Amino acid sequence: MPTAEKTLDEILTLAAAHFKVPREKLSPDDDFFKTLGIDSLQALDLLTKLENHFRVELPDYELQGVSDFRTLASKIQVRL
């Protein structure tokens, strides 16, 4: 099972690629809505990408109040 740090790193890389943002512009504690300039529909798009990549199912209500990559990674980590 990958470590939490590896999961976080993969999320940052996937988000950067998906939304065509330089990887170095993303940090674990960034508000991904603001940093990526996305809305909730695009956030669901990212969620789909992450579920497919990590082969997990993450109910979207677990994202309530989640807006940073680090917390998002912890939600995925517990389902690996």
Place this chain on the structure above:
Amino acid sequence: MSTQQALNRKGETMSWEFRDGLIELVLHRTPCNEIGSRSLSDLELFCRTLEPPTQPVHALIVYSELKCGFCAGADLRELYEGSQSMEAEDAAKGVRDFLERIHRVLNLIDAAPMTTIAAVHGVTFGGGLELALACDLIIADKTARFAFPELRLGLIPGFGGIPRLKRDVGNSVVRDLLLTGRSFNTTKAQQIGLVSQVVAEGEALRAARSTAAQLAKFDHQTAVTAKRFIKPIPQEELKQEIEIFCELFSRPAVQAGLKKFVESKDAQPYLP
């Protein structure tokens, strides 16, 4: 111009084209094919071409040309603003009228004398999922995401979603989706039997056309007869759903939920 070509139309919210025994209905109302009064009028016009088709048609494909997805559901802004602009009794009557009309068109699509395929991608929520469920087959690309989020607004799906979902998947799945209002991806959708094929991003329409080409090989009347035999229309439950929706709509919690959604400047209105 052939008879079928004469039936082609480019509408405000959707367009359709007949070609070689195949109809393609493409949704294109920005931002994400929300179903409001204009979409309903276009669907009613489209459905007149199905009653009955002037030439044998072996398949109908419904898809969206918008990047965001197949359809984000009912036009909640129109619903809210409409209900706020009139007396409660008139608003309730307007909602019932809308539901009865949308049920008529979705019932026509459901029972259409041809195989119907929803080729979906991205957001396929609420009324969008209900439109897909009216079709015989759902082919989804990997970006598709499905949900019945109506409970978040104090409502239930009102376009026939519950009876049609019950027809296709187990009751425990229906309870999960309806009661949590959560969205789920194509892996889950295929696991529960909602989706018949999952394809790479951007490939749903191609796969639907390939499937339609296969359908064209078979005797049309046999296919129509088989469909009628294996796909009952849950008439009584569909009527019950309208009654329940109308009863729930009158509650203050619904107006509060709609107001919150419509006026939200939050980045997260589509998240639960």
